[in-house]
Amino acid sequence: MLSSASSVATLVTLLALFLIAPRLAACVFRFVFRLIGWLVARKYRWKRDLIRARLRADEEEYRYRKAKSQKREDDDWEKVEPDGIGIDANGDAAGDDWDGIIGFFHPFCNAGGGGERVLWAAVRATQKRWPKAICAIYTGDNDVDKTTMLEKIESRFNIRLYPPTVVFLYLSTRKYVLSSMYPRFTLLGQSLGSLVLGYDAFSLLIPDIFIDTMGYSFTLALCHFLFPSIPTGAYVHYPTISTDMLDSLDDTSGAKGLNAGAGTGWKGYVKKRYWHAFAKIYGWVGGTIDVVMCNSSWTSAHINTLWLPSRQQAQLKFKDPTVVFPPVAVSELESIEISLPAEQSTREPTILYIAQFRPEKNHALILRAYARFLAQHRKTNTNTTQPTPQLILIGSVRHSSPDETHIYNLRLLAHELKIRSTTTFLCDASWPTILAHLRRASIGVNAMWNEHFGIGVVEYQAAGLIPVVHDSGGPRQDIVVDGTGFRATTEEEFAAVFEAALALPVKEKVAMRTRARGSAGRFSDEVFAEAWVGEMGKLVGLERGGR
Structure with a gap:
């Protein structure tokens, strides 16, 4: 089986081949990655069965504890809210009996910021809409167990989740996406590092739907090429690179972020060329994602500029990004x-x-x-x-x-x-x-x-x-x-x-x-939940229809 490092090396080799013979390289690229995906799926298939078995045991234990404590709480996880029904890719109501596994890629899920509030509100909305589905969270917070994590979520965000159907999968390679690892060419380094982290995630579990909620869109492209049948979704908080960032390199006022004025001199020229090249790669990556959600009009405008050209050329059912405002209490x-x-x-x-x-x-x-x-x-x-x-x-x-x-x-x-x-x-x-x-x-x-x-x-x-x-x-x-x-x-x-x-x-x-x-x-929780369920319904519809 290929290691994470060798997988990245394979990707770099294929990218070089693209420069020499684009059409041949594309065919070889797809074949090699589908072969790797097939090998990974075959090797780790048993983990899906293990997670489902653990889920059944956790549900039995959870119900036993509730019965024993004799607490009568309003447990609405088994109910479907009338105004929260999702629509699948064919325009039909996506039934609440769907019991697939949704992988949420969020390596820093214990950070406690606004991005994490979106993640947990999305999980809560998903649980209420599809109570039989499993929400698997890929995280690098290896020092926090499930019980502690759920308690912190309730304490920090006042969001209570149904524990049995939440699974935490602990990544061991999160260091590869830390900016401190790449003092030079940080954007490219972190993006390539996210491929290592993505491979790590798929070795833990291959989900039925894969969603990035933190901004590591390169992992979605990796999923697309390894497992073409798995629908992918992105909730974009902030573009990895934007036209405003490119413009800021020439700003002399110092008001436009951390890189304001960094485009001067020969080093600045190199930085500009590098950023423009990365923006093209980033735009290509955006063309591989099935459903794209943006957290604001500003983010949507930049994602449209960078991703929409590639998305218009790709064979995607849902080409236009949707603005889904984050949930606020x-x-x-x-x-x-x-x-x-x-x-x-x-x-x-x-x-x-x-x-x-x-x-x-x-x-x-x-x-x-x-x-x-x-x-x-x-x-x-x-x-x-x-x-x-x-x-x-x-x-x-x-x-x-x-x-x-x-x-x-x-x-x-x-x-x-x-x-x-x-x-x-x-x-x-x-x-x-x-x-x-x-x-x-x-x-x-x-x-x-x-x-x-x-x-x-x-x-x-x-x-x-x-x-x-x-x-x-x-x-x-x-x-x-x-x-x-x-x-x-x-x-x-x-x-x-x-x-x-x-x-x-x-x-x-x-x-x-x-x-x-x-x-x-x-910007209420209720407005977010309704919009999230609608976008999730598209992914569920793609998964149920075999794309």
Whole structure:
């Protein structure tokens, strides 16, 4: 049997052959990969039987524990919601008796961010719609067992899953997709590394439907060539490369992300050529995926630019990507009161930033903007009885990763800016803790350039906070619209907007909070579940119809 490394070597050899004899190479490419897929399927077929046997045992144990504890809980997993019925590829209702295995490829499923909320909400919606289906999660979080993982999901996201039909498959090669492995040619290195990780996943289990929910689209292409009969789906949070990223190389303002201005000089020229070449490969990969979902209008526009040409040429039933907004706990957050009395008794002059502690979230910009705002605020507000505006940063941290160094540097920056006494860092906070801060804070901020969507921004709106976001990406196009918040770009602009938002008259604050909450209804859990089930119905239909 071929190892992961040898499989990647085979792929590289075939890519070289493509340059010499394209048509011959294509035939050889398909034959070799189908042969590898057939060998892998034959070798690991027994694992499917083992998982199904384990599922039956887990269900018996689960029901026994419930009966023994004599708890009468509303267990609706065996019911099909009337408004959640999926449609298969032939336009017929996809019956809830489908009992296939869905593989969710999400190597960092314990990260605790917005992408993970999408994953678990998708699993919950799938369980409710197809209660007999098995949801297999490919994860590299080998230090967290199933029970602990499910408890963290409920604590962090308030999402409760039906344990027996959730299976965790632990990957051993996740290191090959870490950016630290590739100090040069990172995009290509991680993409090729994801092929190793994908092969690792298929050696654990070959599913009936394979879905990537984290952005490793190269693994979907690998599945397409190894197992042509398996429908593939992608939920795209952020394009691996985008036209905005290509344009940012020539940006001299420094406002367009981490690579702004990196296209100058001979090294910049090489980087531009490399990125453009990678964009073409990425576009080709997008033409192999059966169903594509995008989390925002911004993401969809870029995926259309990069993937649609290849998808139009491919023999795909569903060529156009669909926008499926991420799920947000809107209904739960709507319990937070928005009124004149609440404004005066509950809301505090607090700026809240909920985002994973990673460089692209640009926490440093907010720290500098807050320091500038606070210095000016202290000069112009001599009333010492008024509370000092606070900054609270809440986010998840991937342990044993660069995230820990990043948050350490952020703490140092807060100390250097002399705002440490009014700045709070909360790592891996539970949902009740987050809810408490959403109830009290006045402003919710997001500083990421071209944030693909911004679940945290919708949470701000649903909770009645006034959002202040970077004037780009999903927050600009989909969320903070029609007088529901403020947008800014530079440190000076963010500082000025903080002052303007906190200085609004009480009635205007309440009016803006009310408008923001009304806008947030477009992004509820229920809306996401309905859209997800519809897209899943396409994949189920393809699987049941043998494509």
